[in-house]
Amino acid sequence: MAALLFSVPASADCTAPADLVKLQAPLPRLVAAVRESERIRIVALGSSSTWGAGASSRARAYPARLESELRTAWPKADVRVINAGVNGELARNMLARIGQQVTPHNPQLVIWQTGVNDAIRGVPLDTFRLQVRTGIERLRATGADVVLIDQQYYPGFKSVKDGPLYLAALRDTAAQFNVPVVQRFRIMQHLISSAQFTTATLLSPDQFHLNDRSYDCLGHLLAQSLRSAAALAPAGETAVTKGQARM
Template sequence: MNLIVAATLAGAAQAGPFICRETPIVQATERLAALAPRVVAGGKLDILAIGSSSTEGVGASTRDRSYPARLQNLLATAWPRVQVNIANAGIGGEIAPQTLARLKQALSERRYDLVIWQVGTNDAVNGGDLAAFKAMVADGIAMVRQAGPSLALLDPQFFPGIREPARYRTYVDAIGEVAKGQSVPVFTRYDTMREWHEADAQAFTAALAADSFHMSDAGYDCLARDMAAGLLSLTAAGRPVMAQSK
């Protein structure tokens, strides 16, 4: 990573007292090796970002402040030879079975180089059959692999108002467990946001929207910066992969 790119990714996103801090966000057992030569060679890189409201960008002031839009801009800077296109397929309120059905449809209609599947937040909020949830995550991983794109998961957000923290955390852990077993990298948003909160709970409120649940412009920007750094790590030969234990 050259110095200009490093400065771009590490730059502070600020809203009130909240300042974006560089946080390791990737749980990975292997790299996104198939993307590395594409990044070196240049050309188009088509990414599908699919999930619920935090992919759609609920809480952001405009759609171009959502994490997929910010991530596209950051990757375009990091990979100047690559035309990065991120399709935002987020729909607020969805649970895993609904997103899984849309993911299947999306993969049948168009070829993507990378899928970022944001999964589990509404499932964790609503509760349900955890074994069935894990099976759906495994089915989605198999589906994407059969279709051909690389895959990374984005796990649920942390927010202070979680009503049943222990149960909510079981969904986060379930995603990490299934992904680890299938050697799929996970952007560990829950642990990252929890660290932001533990570092400064008062300042953390600016990372969330007015509903204290969805992310704000500053929160999405910090997430996108951490995800961009993670993708650079996962696609760059010879660089260490950042990791967080689950």
């Protein structure tokens, strides 16, 4: 069944309002690489919804779908999206892997998906907030731009204690550093409310992880965000944008 759903092109039934897709801050290092049509390395750091839990194979996870779309969009560049997802990890576990699984790739961009497992397991909010701050600092220290992906929407989210506060903590911390956030939670809500998906078709049978079709949709929308960021960036943008928060 998953393969049948995946066969429907994302562009045919995967749209979201511009305010949900547009990234809220610039990506100067990625933009420079795109303009020079050079080697582009993007590391997707995260937990199970980066690894691809719920998909029929890792080739159907969002990093692979994103790579496919970006290779088509930027055919002169050598584009690779590295899947550095590990099932079940907390933010602190991902911090511990940056040196071995992010830095060696010398990426221009790191897409960091985190937060849902911390909320489910009750990691103290202040601790989670500090770990997000630390992660942004460490990832930027590698020379990469950073994009965060917030939590997924799923039926059980309403029963997670302080779930909305973890969403707010991630978004607020990102704003302090002028880091854009892929608003996955709101995008997934929109996909259901707009009748493009139902909860059953958006999620895998566990009603928590994504499936082939929704991973493809996420990869499609994220590619749209990155393409727009590259196309709209002003010429001559420097490696570190003026006004970029340093904390």
